[in-house]
Amino acid sequence: MNSIQELFQKKGENLLSIYFTCGYPKLNDTTKVISALEKSGVDFIEVGLPYSDPLADGPTIQDSSQKALENGVNLDIIFEQLMMIKDTNKTPLVLMGYLNQMLKYGEDKFCKKVVECGIDTLILPDLPMVEFENHYQYLFDKYGITNVFLITPHTSDERIRKIDSYSKAFIYVVASASITGAKGDISNNQIAYFERIKNMNLQSKLIIGFGISDKQTFTTACKYANGTIIGSAFIKYLGKKGTKKVDDFISPILN
Amino acid sequence: MKSKFHPDENGYFGQFGGAFIPELLYPNVKELADNYIQIIESEEFQTEYKSLLKDYVGRPTPLYLAKRLSEKYGAHVYLKREDLCHTGAHKINNTVGQILIAKKLGKTKIIAETGAGQHGVATATVCALMGLECTVFMGEKDIVRQAPNVTRMKMLGAKVVPATSGSKTLKDATNEAIRYWIQHPETFYLIGSVVGPAPHPDMVARLQAIISEEIKWQLKEKTGKENPDTIIACVGGGSNAAGAFYHYLDDEDVELIAVEAAGLGVNSGESAATSQLGEVGIIHGSKTILMQDEYGQIVEPYSISAGLDYPGVGPLHAFLYEIGRAKFMSATDQEALDAAFELTKIEGIIPALETAHALAVLPKIKFKKDQVVVVNLSGRGDKDLEIYTKYLED
Numbered sequence: 001m002n003s004i005q006e007l008f009q010k011k012g013e014n015l016l017s018i019y020f021t022c023g024y025p026k027l028n029d030t031t032k033v034i035s036a037l038e039k040s041g042v043d044f045i046e047v048g049l050p051y052s053d054p055l056a057d058g059p060t061i062q063d064s065s066q067k068a069l070e071n072g073v074n075l076d077i078i079f080e081q082l083m084m085i086k087d088t089n090k091t092p093l094v095l096m097g098y099l100n101q102m103l104k105y106g107e108d109k110f111c112k113k114v115v116e117c118g119i120d121t122l123i124l125p126d127l128p129m130v131e132f133e134n135h136y137q138y139l140f141d142k143y144g145i146t147n148v149f150l151i152t153p154h155t156s157d158e159r160i161r162k163i164d165s166y167s168k169a170f171i172y173v174v175a176s177a178s179i180t181g182a183k184g185d186i187s188n189n190q191i192a193y194f195e196r197i198k199n200m201n202l203q204s205k206l207i208i209g210f211g212i213s214d215k216q217t218f219t220t221a222c223k224y225a226n227g228t229i230i231g232s233a234f235i236k237y238l239g240k241k242g243t244k245k246v247d248d249f250i251s252p253i254l255n
Numbered sequence: 256m257k258s259k260f261h262p263d264e265n266g267y268f269g270q271f272g273g274a275f276i277p278e279l280l281y282p283n284v285k286e287l288a289d290n291y292i293q294i295i296e297s298e299e300f301q302t303e304y305k306s307l308l309k310d311y312v313g314r315p316t317p318l319y320l321a322k323r324l325s326e327k328y329g330a331h332v333y334l335k336r337e338d339l340c341h342t343g344a345h346k347i348n349n350t351v352g353q354i355l356i357a358k359k360l361g362k363t364k365i366i367a368e369t370g371a372g373q374h375g376v377a378t379a380t381v382c383a384l385m386g387l388e389c390t391v392f393m394g395e396k397d398i399v400r401q402a403p404n405v406t407r408m409k410m411l412g413a414k415v416v417p418a419t420s421g422s423k424t425l426k427d428a429t430n431e432a433i434r435y436w437i438q439h440p441e442t443f444y445l446i447g448s449v450v451g452p453a454p455h456p457d458m459v460a461r462l463q464a465i466i467s468e469e470i471k472w473q474l475k476e477k478t479g480k481e482n483p484d485t486i487i488a489c490v491g492g493g494s495n496a497a498g499a500f501y502h503y504l505d506d507e508d509v510e511l512i513a514v515e516a517a518g519l520g521v522n523s524g525e526s527a528a529t530s531q532l533g534e535v536g537i538i539h540g541s542k543t544i545l546m547q548d549e550y551g552q553i554v555e556p557y558s559i560s561a562g563l564d565y566p567g568v569g570p571l572h573a574f575l576y577e578i579g580r581a582k583f584m585s586a587t588d589q590e591a592l593d594a595a596f597e598l599t600k601i602e603g604i605i606p607a608l609e610t611a612h613a614l615a616v617l618p619k620i621k622f623k624k625d626q627v628v629v630v631n632l633s634g635r636g637d638k639d640l641e642i643y644t645k646y647l648e649d
Contacts, residue, residue: 052421053538055433056277059570061419074550099275100537104551127535130265150278154440159281174279178580 002146003092004121004169007044008205008226015208015227015244016218016254018234019046019096021064022081023073028079030073031244036246038091041254046123046229049078049097056125060232064239073112075105082117090117094148096123099131107136111143121169123148129163137166150174153193160200169202173225175210186211186220194224215253244252260504260571266453267542269577274452276540278439283444286360295352295461307351308465310382312341314348318363318473318629323601326526330622333473333483334604334632335470337495344607344634345466345495346377346447352462353445355379362443364388364577368432370397370425370491371562371609372404373634375448379413390442391429394424395474397561403640416572422555423612425491426567429539448492449569452540456569463498470500470629478627485620488631489565489613491527493572495633500581510582512620513572514613516558517585527556530576530583538567542577557589559642560608563632585613592646595636607634608642 018037022030030047037045037235049169050065051072057065096115102110102124114122122145127136132147134162140147146168151160152223153176175190208221211227221228231254237249266272266288274284287629294300294619308314314560316336325332333616352366357365375391391408392462395417398405416435429450436444449456449463471481486503488496490513503509514575518526526532533544536551545567546554558564568576575581586594596609598604608612610633622628636643 053426053430055430055540056279056437058434066420069552076550098537098551100551100553101545102551104534104536104547104549125277128274128276128278128281131273131275134265152279154282155278156282238319 002120002169004044004094007092015043015207017044017094017227017229018042018248018250019048019229020238021048021050021068021235022078023068023071024051024064024235024240025089025239026078027071027073030078031085032239033246034085034089034091034245035196036090036091036122037250040247040250042250043227044092044093044094046094046096046231047082049075049095049101051098055097057116058232060235064235069214073110074230075101078119079113082119086118092121093119093122094123099124099127107139111145114142114145115143120144121146121148123172124149125150129166134164142201148172151197157187157200160197160202164202164204170207170226171202171204172229173206173208175208175212175221175245186217191224198224218253250254258505260471262453262457264349265455268571268574269545270535271541271577272453272456273389274540275537277348277437277544279440280452280584283436283440284452286484287458290360291356291454291458294356295458300355300359303355308348309442310350311340312347314465315473316470316476318338318470320477321602324499324598324617327601328617328622329624330626330628332617333474333577333627333629335629337466337631337633338606338610338635339603342373342377342380343465343637344373344377346374347380348461348498349447349494350374350377350381350445353404353458354385354387356444357387357500358385360443361514364439364440365445366390366392366432366435366442366443367445367447368392368425368428369447370394370428370564371447371560371607372401372408372638373562373607375413375415376404378445378447379408379411382413383411390416390435392416392428392435394417394418394422394428396423397425397428398537400554400559400641401638413588422563424561425554426553432530433539449497449571450492450539450541450567456541456571459494460497460501460571462502463494464501466495466498466631467500467502470499474627474629482506482509483627483629485512485626485628486631487512487514487613487616487628489563489633490568490572491516491565491609492567493569495631497569497571499629499631504580509574511580512616513575513581513583514643515585516560516563516591516612516617517587518557520587520631521585525567527558527564528585529566533584543567543573559614560591562607562609563612584616585621586612590615595643596646598609604632605636606632607636608639610634631647
């Protein structure tokens, strides 16, 4: 069973996941951030691989990626960092990156390393379903890796059903037609969209992301899904306060 | 007729192409993919497109036998005068076509990226013509080095948005355009080159194909034969080259030469010679050859020419390179500058810096007697006067 599926068996609602960028704000902060998030009671962690051209990300995550790359982080360093905490960390990790990173590293080598680090779930926002079907499903199955697909307000029901059939961990529900970045409240249109998805009674668990930033948006979004992902708001906070104050960001959301 | 140079159903030329896009863009790209060929091939489109090309753009552009250049290099050198197009470059062939497609699809807001500013100007122009809202993304660095084009775009009513991430050039302008597109899916992304997710590369190639369509009949009028021995064009993303090569792709006896910008030298670390320095990867939604480091991070390219300062190349060109259908050469900043001044002095034509790269390989080729060579003179040099002024002073 996939690590995220196991988590869902134990806890089915109000899950909080936090995205962070590896090697940010400092090169060796990767493990510190993961430990701090685990201590704060986050349910699972989205580990971001910094990329030079992150098309699906807004300015905050883009800036953090650029900073992390300037800090000298790279995939080998990240895999080493993740290996260091493999035995102590009990919070499931999901790896988020761009397809070219996997392609250049070597697809088999990349998958092998991911699994060695105890990770079995990937989010690759620029991997479209047709490419997954034609080129990656077999590879991921071979390594026991699950791919997370994104759906948006513009994704058709038919396509959502197909995505549902491929999803073993969860479906990432993009809250608005948007790139990542906190934007404040959740609108009525968004709620109508969340309800539409919820009423489709999909077999997959649903996690809402993009634009979730605080207790209020977290609570609202959790009414329509199994949980949410917070990214940019946390990155902004981390950039200002560093790794020592992580709990001050998380605990107001959870309590 | 099905050619191996047409993309397959998933937008691939051989192993290159595809549409590696976030789910957010899927409906937009699918709408275009489902409709573009039908629209382009419709009589309604063809009538309007051809009429605008003739009366607004100024086509056909001349195919000019450059006598003094020919004498100097010992070949029959013809110049396809895309520099004489309205707005000063081949770019407008594509924007006229795409604006008609956008209108057919009911789009009212247009976005575009630009490097040298030629595509931005060409887009702002057709938007003014059609009364559509236009936003152009341009690298902060390029805004400085191509200032006259920024003024043109603004005069034409376009909003120019500086791209401040990464290298602040064409690559980053394209990233910003795609990000905006994701956030505003109602907009039409009027892409400027044969790059981006399928079907953009094929769509742009079809719209630029007018260049080689004209070369065929013009050359026949002048020489009795449709086919030249050699066609030379510069390649950044590769739209002018795609247009100049298009109707000759299946004629294997026509030698196709693509010229990339070597910057300070291919191995100097300051270059944009993608085919020499790149490897297979994904950029701007397409699998192609691109300049990247060992971890797949995209490397910032360098060229004196803002239009060639791009770390990738269109997927069709990657395919032409891989199968050896096109020969890839390169020219340094200095060689391009020398070639620009040479053409100006002996033919009275000031070429764009991009185009000057194509001219710069003439001294590197050993021509056989009576070889017929067509150089695609993709743009004029007005926008590059600041750089040319510096060269004159040095």
